[in-house]
Amino acid sequence: MERKCLGKSEGLTFWLAQPDDYEDVMSISEDIYGGNDYLPHRYHEWMEEPERTVILARREGKLVALESGLVVDEGATLVLEGLRVCSSERGRGVAGVIQRFADSYIQQQHPTIKMKRMTRGDDPGPEKLAKFILLARRAVLPLCGEAESFDGFISFLKNKLQSPGVLSGLVPLDETQLKRVLLDHKLPSRVQLPGGAIIQDWQPLRPMEGNLAILRRRGLTWLADSQEAPVFLSFYSPPYPIPYNGGSLRFNIDMFGTDPVFAQCALVGLIEAVLAKGELKGSVKVFVYMDQSLRETLQAFCEGHQGVMRCREPWKQLFLEREI
Numbered sequence: 662m663e664r665k666c667l668g669k670s671e672g673l674t675f676w677l678a679q680p681d682d683y684e685d686v687m688s689i690s691e692d693i694y695g696g697n698d699y700l701p702h703r704y705h706e707w708m709e710e711p712e713r714t715v716i717l718a719r720r721e722g723k724l725v726a727l728e729s730g731l732v733v734d735e736g737a738t739l740v741l742e743g744l745r746v747c748s749s750e751r752g753r754g755v756a757g758v759i760q761r762f763a764d765s766y767i768q769q770q771h772p773t774i775k776m777k778r779m780t781r782g783d784d785p786g787p788e789k790l791a792k793f794i795l796l797a798r799r800a801v802l803p804l805c806g807e808a809e810s811f812d813g814f815i816s817f818l819k820n821k822l823q824s825p826g827v828l829s830g831l832v833p834l835d836e837t838q839l840k841r842v843l844l845d846h847k848l849p850s851r852v853q854l855p856g857g858a859i860i861q862d863w864q865p866l867r868p869m870e871g872n873l874a875i876l877r878r879r880g881l882t883w884l885a886d887s888q889e890a891p892v893f894l895s896f897y898s899p900p901y902p903i904p905y906n907g908g909s910l911r912f913n914i915d916m917f918g919t920d921p922v923f924a925q926c927a928l929v930g931l932i933e934a935v936l937a938k939g940e941l942k943g944s945v946k947v948f949v950y951m952d953q954s955l956r957e958t959l960q961a962f963c964e965g966h967q968g969v970m971r972c973r974e975p976w977k978q979l980f981l982e983r984e985i
């Protein structure tokens with residue numbers, strides 16, 4: 662495909678990313694997110710994804726930065742993801758330059774966009790945060806272990822469950838039930854959706870008809886306490902390869918609601934569901950995203966197993982919004 666320069670600013674040129682930019686993009690992605698980067702796996706999906714724009718910035722032909730935006734919420738919101746700047750150019754404002762270009766380019770293509778949203782795993786401090794509305798902070802619990810340790814981990818957790826009977830109280834949701842649950846206007850308050858959004862593997866989506874297709878193509882497995890009017894909703898996103906430790910698998914569990922017993926059961930039920938699919942092999946990382954009030958309970962619940970352990974201190978996921 663012929664490449665056309667989209668624009669220029671501050672010594673950088675901007676381009677739409679193409680499939681054959683993959684190696685270049687990987688070369689600026691080394692060590693990103695401590696080896697937990699999703700982009701090596703998702704890049705080619707992003708090239709095909711409807712409503713996604715991936716922008717590259719080059720200086721004298723050399724790739725220096727990437728930013729990507731997905732238009733969601735029936736055209737009203739731009740979700741920014743994947744921002745990265747090559748290590749030799751960091752600290753010189755390049756991230757700001759590519760973001761400003763991407764915002765204006767994508768908005769020209771999609772004039773319905775009103776807001777941009779993003780999630781991030783670091784807290785840039787009050788001065789930087791002041792440019793955004795902070796919609797929510799969630800806790801992240803990171804676990805890791807070898808695939809063969811997970812069966813033992815599940816037995817260990819089941820033994821610790823205060824009310825094992827409640828395990829069977831969590832139920833899967835089929836597509837029809839899920840649609841009804843997600844489009845129920847009381848859902849955001851009932852399960853206390855952070856900033857009114859389902860955050861799926863760092864991607865915030867309002868529970869609305871136009872986002873259902875996005876959620877469907879993510880291949881999620883859902884568990885809730887009710888198929889009609891849940892107060893607790895959870896799912897896992899299928900495992901994918903990450904660079905960590907020479908090659909590992911990562912999967913994410915997202916939870917909405919504040920009931921600690923349901924949270925424990927969801928953790929057990931969702932890991933069991935992953936195991937039942939037989940997809941785990943080698944080193945595995947699991948990131949659990951939840952309401953901050955659940956962090957201590959889940960952390961204590963997981964503590965004490967020799968095979969699957971917390972691999973770093975829990976941290977926070979920030980959910981930010983800003984007018985575009």
Ligand SMILES: CC(C)(COP(=O)(O)OP(=O)(O)OC[C@H]1O[C@@H](n2cnc3c(N)ncnc32)[C@H](O)[C@@H]1OP(=O)(O)O)[C@@H](O)C(=O)NCCC(=O)NCCS
Binds near residue numbers: 750
């Ligand atoms: C985080 C990273 C993209 C910052 O790039 P940088 O060019 O060195 O950032 P600078 O501090 O020089 O640029 C400052 C501008 O970028 C913005 N910025 C910096 N880090 C950001 C982040 N994580 N998310 C959004 N914007 C960010 C600043 O708000 C500022 O914007 P302004 O010019 O509008 O005020 C870069 O360090 C990097 O690639 N790190 C590894 C990947 C990563 O952690 N990405 C973060 C994804 S949330």
